[in-house]
Amino acid sequence: MTRKELIDQIRSKKSFLCVGLDPDADKLPKHLLSEDDAIFEFNKQIIDATADHCVAYKPNSAFYEAYGISGLHSLDKTLKYIKQNYPEHFIIADAKRGDIGNTASMYARAFFKRLHADAITVAPYMGRDSVEPFLQFDGKWAIVLGLTSNAGASDLQLHELAGGAKVYEHVLRTTSSWGTPDNMMYVIGATKADMFKDVRNIIPDHFILVPGVGAQGGNLADVCRYGLNEDIGLLVNASRSILYASGGTDFAVDAAKEAAKLHDEMKAYVK
Amino acid sequence: MTRKELIDQIRSKKSFLCVGLDPDADKLPKHLLSEDDAIFEFNKQIIDATADHCVAYKPNSAFYEAYGISGLHSLDKTLKYIKQNYPEHFIIADAKRGDIGNTASMYARAFFKRLHADAITVAPYMGRDSVEPFLQFDGKWAIVLGLTSNAGASDLQLHELAGGAKVYEHVLRTTSSWGTPDNMMYVIGATKADMFKDVRNIIPDHFILVPGVGAQGGNLADVCRYGLNEDIGLLVNASRSILYASGGTDFAVDAAKEAAKLHDEMKAYVK
Numbered sequence: 255m256t257r258k259e260l261i262d263q264i265r266s267k268k269s270f271l272c273v274g275l276d277p278d279a280d281k282l283p284k285h286l287l288s289e290d291d292a293i294f295e296f297n298k299q300i301i302d303a304t305a306d307h308c309v310a311y312k313p314n315s316a317f318y319e320a321y322g323i324s325g326l327h328s329l330d331k332t333l334k335y336i337k338q339n340y341p342e343h344f345i346i347a348d349a350k351r352g353d354i355g356n357t358a359s360m361y362a363r364a365f366f367k368r369l370h371a372d373a374i375t376v377a378p379y380m381g382r383d384s385v386e387p388f389l390q391f392d393g394k395w396a397i398v399l400g401l402t403s404n405a406g407a408s409d410l411q412l413h414e415l416a417g418g419a420k421v422y423e424h425v426l427r428t429t430s431s432w433g434t435p436d437n438m439m440y441v442i443g444a445t446k447a448d449m450f451k452d453v454r455n456i457i458p459d460h461f462i463l464v465p466g467v468g469a470q471g472g473n474l475a476d477v478c479r480y481g482l483n484e485d486i487g488l489l490v491n492a493s494r495s496i497l498y499a500s501g502g503t504d505f506a507v508d509a510a511k512e513a514a515k516l517h518d519e520m521k522a523y524v525k
Numbered sequence: 526m527t528r529k530e531l532i533d534q535i536r537s538k539k540s541f542l543c544v545g546l547d548p549d550a551d552k553l554p555k556h557l558l559s560e561d562d563a564i565f566e567f568n569k570q571i572i573d574a575t576a577d578h579c580v581a582y583k584p585n586s587a588f589y590e591a592y593g594i595s596g597l598h599s600l601d602k603t604l605k606y607i608k609q610n611y612p613e614h615f616i617i618a619d620a621k622r623g624d625i626g627n628t629a630s631m632y633a634r635a636f637f638k639r640l641h642a643d644a645i646t647v648a649p650y651m652g653r654d655s656v657e658p659f660l661q662f663d664g665k666w667a668i669v670l671g672l673t674s675n676a677g678a679s680d681l682q683l684h685e686l687a688g689g690a691k692v693y694e695h696v697l698r699t700t701s702s703w704g705t706p707d708n709m710m711y712v713i714g715a716t717k718a719d720m721f722k723d724v725r726n727i728i729p730d731h732f733i734l735v736p737g738v739g740a741q742g743g744n745l746a747d748v749c750r751y752g753l754n755e756d757i758g759l760l761v762n763a764s765r766s767i768l769y770a771s772g773g774t775d776f777a778v779d780a781a782k783e784a785a786k787l788h789d790e791m792k793a794y795v796k
Binding site: 424 | 591593597598601622623624625626628629632634635640648653654656670673677678679680681684685692695696699
């Protein structure tokens with residue numbers, strides 16, 4: 255999907271919501287557990303219930319890999335279901351891969367060609383030759399980890415380099431020269447909203463994928479204050495607060511309500 | 526596998542060789558391509574040919590994920606084959622995962638419980654809560670990326686922090702306090718052999734997984750000069766130089782010869 259197509263979708267829906275598809279078997283509604291593929295059935299109902307409110311879906315690959323080959327089947331079916339029924343939605347494989355050259359190309363093939371994802375999250379630790387292989391596909395995106403929403407972000411990302419920049423600022427500055435705002439985005443956690451001003455100084459034009467709103471405590475208004483740019487430039491992700499809004503037979507109805515709440519908040523920001 | 530079991534195996538075989546199982550369909554011997562599962566057949570013959578020369582196998586998950594569900598089947602079968610026929614070998618899932626809390630636990634479950642790997646490679650960018658979930662399993666290991674063998678290592682890992690330490694030195698120092706030499710190892714590339722002295726100052730006791738010998742140009746003698754400790758403390762990986770020693774029907778014979786060459790070199794270092 256091109257940047258223009260993504261922006262058009264955001265403007266027409268007045269939403270920049272991304273729904274994280276992280277199905278945890280321990281939290282699935284009980285009545286689904288007798289299904290042949292409970293994970294897919296859960297995802298399908300979540301997708302149908304939230305599609306009008308969001309512009310993107312983000313399955314985290316760990317939640318599928320944990321169930322081995324059957325989990326991979328669920329992931330395959332989920333992405334095919336989105337592509338067939340909601341082809342305008344942007345699909346992010348949240349895989350946080352980071353490997354070099356030929357190996358990175360293997361991952362690119364796995365996620366872009368086989369799974370038909372539009373984007374994959376990528377870790378920056380191994381440098382240029384671990385990111386560039388993901389930038390060789392028309393209409394596909396690498397989403398580089400910049401500043402993450404977890405406590406461990408302070409163990410490396412927030413440390414200061416000899417020149418004065420923080421590690422995550424160096425990552426934004428360096429990696430952004432390897433691609434363009436048409437094929438790269440960044441992960442910046444909502445829990446670090448006070449840093450969005452600094453982030454936007456370095457990458458004014460890139461889209462930012464923002465996890466951490468909702469269950470992790472991040473706040474949409476704080477993120478928007480400095481995060482928005484003239485193309486909106488944000489994809490704000492919510493997972494648990496939507497997926498597990500309730501655990502009963504009407505879980506999808508409650509998921510839709512949670513997604514609608516965020517959608518309503520977002521409408522004010524999309525002029 | 527415990528540290529003691531690994532060291533005992535190294536001493537009894539006089540080898541600290543790890544064979545990387547990175548089967549690339551474009552490079553497999555032609556006569557195998559008609560097999561139902563060419564990747565597994567290739568791995569099986571490589572394993573049978575090299576088992577006496579090495580103490581560990583390291584499949585890189587990208588090479589399996591690239592083939593989707595059939596690739597996952599090949600990986601499953603490969604690890605089961607090793608466990609059944611060569612139970613003393615240490616199995617490293619080279620997956621370079623890095624995600625937080627619950628998600629990291631999902632990966633740990635996938636690689637340790639379902640695939641029966643002894644160790645998984647882990648990226649340090651997201652910090653403590655992305656590494657600790659891998660340290661909660663008896664006899665299982667997290668192998669953290671320290672200083673990698675690729676050109677891109679200079680984009681972040683070799684940068685200097687405000688306090689004077691390089692980023693990779695900070696990673697070694699910080700992360701090593703989260704576990705022990707009994708459940709953590711580090712990746713340090715053979716192409717950075719001149720830095721092994723500094724590395725050993727920070728982590729004198731940990732095992733180091735060393736990629737980059739052979740096809741990538743790293744040299745065993747250089748690595749051993751400063752890398753060896755009193756428990757040997759090294760697992761030196763070779764992939765392409767062994768797997769693709771020749772491409773004919775006798776590829777496994779030639780793979781064994783390449784592995785034997787490295788084994789012979791190693792014997793001198795294991796007293």
